[in-house]
Amino acid sequence: MTSLNDLTIAAAAKGLKDGKFTSEELVVAHIDVLDEKRSLNAFITETPEIAIARAKESDIRRRSGEKLGLMDGIPIAIKDLFCTENVLTTAGSHILDGFIPTYESTVTTNLRNAGAVMLGKTNLDEFAMGSANMTSYYGPVKNPWIAQSGAKKGKHLVPGGSSGGSASAVAARIVPGALGTDTGGSIRQPASFTGIVGMKPTYGRCSRWGIVAFSSSLDQAGPLTRTVEDAAIMLGAMSGHDIKDSTSVPFDVPNFTSSLLEGVEGLKIGIPKEYSMEGMPSEIEAIWSKGRSWLEDQGAECIEVSLPHTKYALPTYYIIAPAEASSNLARYDGVRYGLRVNGETLDDMFESTRGEGFGEEVRRRILIGTYVLSAGYYDAYYIKAQKVRTLIANDFKKVFEKVDLLLTPTAPSAAFSIGEKMDDPVAMYLNDIFTVPASLAGLPAISIPSGLDGDGLPLGLHLIAKPFDELSLFRTAKILELAAEFDTKPRIAT
C-alpha cells in the first residue's frame, strides 16, 4: 500500500474509519516527512508534540465511539498568518518577534473542532505580501518541483506566494492539506506553481477573526489540497458564520462534497477574451484551450465572454490593498507585543521599531498605501480605484447573467527560479493578473493542476463562480481534475 503520507484527506479519513491505521500512526508518518523535507523551509514553527497529542485524543474519541468531526485525526499545516493559542504566530515578519497569541482564530478553531491535527505553522510572504514567498523574514521557501529542462534546470524554484509554505508542504506530501489565505491570488497562484488544488471561497464564507489582517476587504481563508474532493471537505470544516466578524455571512454551510459527481452537463462556461495577453507562453494558451475542450467533452457549453475592465484589476488592487494594509499594520508599534526597538522619544521608538521590523516589500506597500490615502491624493488614487473596483465587479455581474462559471489560466507562467523578478516589483505583481479580478469582486475561485509545461513544471487552470456558488465550482473542478489525470507527485522532490 502507498505510504501513509501519500494519502489524500478522503483516503486517510477512510483508512482511519476502517481501522487500517490510527491517527497517531498517520501523524507520525507525516512528521517523518516533515523532518526529511525540512530543507524546503516550508515551516516557520513545527508542532509535532501538539500533533501527536491531538492525534491521540482523536484515536480515543474514535475508540470510545464519540461523535467525530469531518477531519478527525487528519494532520494539516496552518499558514502562519492565523493566530494560534499558545503557539508562536509571526506573519513571516520580524515585527511579530516572539508573539504568542492567547487566542485561536475562528477558522483554526473550526478545524480543531472538526478533529484536524495541526502539524505546524507554514512559511509565507511577510504579512502575505508577495507572489514568490521571497519576502519572509524566515527565508524563502523552495518549490518541491524542479525543472527537467530549460533555463531553470538545476535551479531552486519559488513555490509562489503568499501561501508558499502551505503549498510546498502539501505538494511535498508533508501534509495532505494546508490552510492558506488569498488576498489577490495567494492560494491559487502557489497551488498552480506547485501542482496542487488551491481554493478561495466567496468573501464572507470564512471568518477573518484571528487572521493577521493584510487587506480587510479582500482577505479570505481557503484550503490547499491535492484533490478537489479534499478541498471541498476542508472548506466544509473551515466555513461558517461568525458573529465576531461583521463581514462574515450568516448563511448555512452546504455540503460542499455533495456536487462532486454531478458533472457539468448543461453548464455554461465563459471564456473571458481579455485573459489572453500578448507575450503569454503558448503552453498557457494550450492548457487553457485543453481545459475548454475537456469541459465541452463532458457536455458543458463554452462561450467567449468579455470582462472589459480586466486589465485595470491589477493597478486597482495595488492601490486598495496597500491603502488598507497601511492602516491594518499601524498596530505594530512596539508598545503591546512583538518587536520593540527603543528610542529617545515615542516617535523614535515607533520609527525604529517599524523601520527594523518591516521588510522591504511591506515597507514599500505601507508607503504606497500611506501616499494614496494622504491629503490631496485620496480622490485621485484611492477613490478612483474604488470606482474602478465597482466597474470590475459589474463586469462579472453582467457575464454571470449569461454563464455559470468562468475558465481562465491561474497564472501567466509556471514557477520561476528563486531570485528572479526580485528587482522589479511591478513584474512580480503581474503574477496575480488572472487571480486578482475575482478577489476584487469577492468571488469564489479555484486552481486545478492541469498539466506540465515543456520544462516539466505544473500549470494550473482557474475557475471563477458566482457569489456563494462553491458547489458549481467544485463539480466543474472535479471534471477538469479527472480529465487532466494530473500526477500530483513532484517529479523530483528536494
Next chain:
Amino acid sequence: MSYIIEGDTGNWEIVIGLEVHAQISSQAKLFSGSATAFGADPNTQVSLIDAAMPGMLPVINEYCVTQAIKTGLGLKAKINLHSVFERKNYFYADLPQGYQISQFANPIVGEGIVLLDMPDGNTREIGIERLHMEQDAGKSMHDQDPRLSFIDLNRSGVALMEIVSKPDLRSSEEAGLFVRKLRAILRYLGTCDGNMEEGSMRADVNVSVRPVGSKEFLTRTETKNVNSIRFITQVIDVESLRQVKAYEEGKEVIQETRQFDASQGQTRAMRSKEFSHDYRYFPDPDLLPVILTIDEIDSIRKNLPELPDDKKNRFIKELGLSSYDASVLVADKEIADFFEQVAEKCNSKIAANWITGNLFGALKKANLPITNSPVSVDALIELLGLIEDDIISGRIAKDVFEEMFESGITAGEIVKKKGLEQITNVGEIESIVDNILTLNPDQVDDFKGGNEKAIGWFVGQVMKATGGKANPKLVNDILRSKLVE
C-alpha cells in the same frame, strides 16, 4: 449679547466653536464587550479588540447607535439614514490600532440647535454642525516614572459622541451656558452622565477674534481636551486676549493645536507632532455602513423624555412661573423633578420661591446636591402646608425651615415642640390689644387725631408681645375695631 474686547486699535469680537466629546452612557464599549465603568484597575476592562491584538475585529454595539440617535433628536437635528465608520489614522502611545474608528464624511447626525437661556430671560439659538460616533483612546500617564509614560487602555474603545457647534458663540459666558445646556439635554436623555470630573465630557475649544463689524473669520486655534466649564471659559478669555494682542502688535496668529495649562492659567502650542497631521480617513473595511429605517428612528422619537425647553415652557404656561424661575428649575433634571413633586401638592409659585430661595441657599451653604437635601420633598410639602393653613406665619416658617435643614426633624414636630402655632383665638388677642391700648394713651390719641400709620406701631407691639405668633390679619382687624370705638 456680544462681548467686546477693547484693544488699542479698536474693538474686537470673539468667535467660538466647540467640539464637545461626550461619553455615551452604555454598559459595553462601542465595538467590544468590555466594561466602561469608571475607576477600574489598569487594563482590566480591555478586550483583545480594545488592545488591537492581531486579527481582532470590531462589531457595532447597537445601543450606542440608539443613544446617538436619541441625542440627535434631542438636539432637533437631522438623523442620517446612512452613516459610515471611517478610520482616522495617526500614531500615539494610547491609540492601540494606530487609528481611531470615527465618522467623517457621513456622520449619523446632521445639523441641529441648542437654545441658550440668557440671564436676561431671553433665549439665543446656537447651531449644531453635526454629531458623530467614535471610539475613545486609552490613557497615558506621565508622572509615574522619570523615563517612561504608562499606558492604561481601560478607556480604549469607549463610545463617544463628538458634538460640533457652529461658530455661533461670542463670549466665554455664552460658551459656559452652551455646555451647561448641552449637558442638561444629555442628562435628561440619559445618553451621557455629563460627569466632567470623570472625563465623561470634555471640549476642544476653537477660538478666533475679528474686528467688530467684520464678517470674515480670522485664523483660529484649537485648544484640546478642556475638561471643566471653568477651564473652557478661562481658555476663551486668555486665548482671545492673546490673539488680539498678537494682531495689535502686527504679529500673526497661526492655526495650531494648543493645550491648556490649568496651573498657569495659560494656553500653549502642543509640542508633540501627532496632532498636526494628515489623518488619511477612509471607510473602515471591517465594518458595514449603518443603515437606519424611518420606523426605527420614529420608535426612538416616541420614547423621548420631556426635555428642558419643553419643561420650561410648561412651567411658564401651566404653572405660571416666571421665565427666569422656570429656566433655573429645569437646568438640572434632579431639581426639576424635586420641584414637580412639591408643586403637585402645593401652590407652584410658592414652591418655586421656596426651592430657588431658601432651599438653594441652604444647599449652597452646605454645598450639597439636591439629591441628598436634608429637607425631603415630603418635608417641604408639609412645611408649605402649615403656612397655607395659617398654622404658622411665613416669617416663622423661615426659622422652622432652617431647623429642619439642620436637624432633619419635620416641620410639624418643630412647631409643636416650640409651640409656634399662630394665635388665632380672638379673645386672647383682644385682651393683649386692650392691655396695650390702655398702656399707650398718647399713641391712641395720635391715631384718633388722624395718623393712620400709628396702627402699624400697635401691630408691632402686639407681635412683640406674642413672639410673632399672633395672626397678623386678626390683629389688624381687632386693633381697628377697638381704635375707632
Next chain:
Amino acid sequence: MTLDKKIVKNIAFLARIKVPDDSLDQISEELSDIIGWVEQLDEVVTDGVNPMTSVTELTWPRRKDLVNDGDCPEDILFNSTEPNWISDDPSKGGFFTVPKVVE
C-alpha cells in the same frame, strides 16, 4: 507623478517608518514606478460610478450592550514589550509603557 525624496520622507514619517537617507533615492524611484504604473487607471471613465467599499451587501450586524469581554489583564499584558509595570497581583492589572512623552 514622481515621488521625490521630500514626499517620501513625509509619508515615511506619517507611517512612522525610519528610512535611512542613503536609501531615499532608490525608494523614491521604486515608488514612482509603481505610482506611474497604477496611474493607467486615469484612462477609465468613472463619472457617476459609486466607489466600492465592501463586497458584502449585508446590513450591519449589531451587538447587544452586554459586558461579556475584557477583565483579562494577564492576556492583554502577556506579550507586552518590556519594560512594563505589572502589579504583584496580575489580576489587578498593570501598565504598558513607552518612552516618556512630553507634550
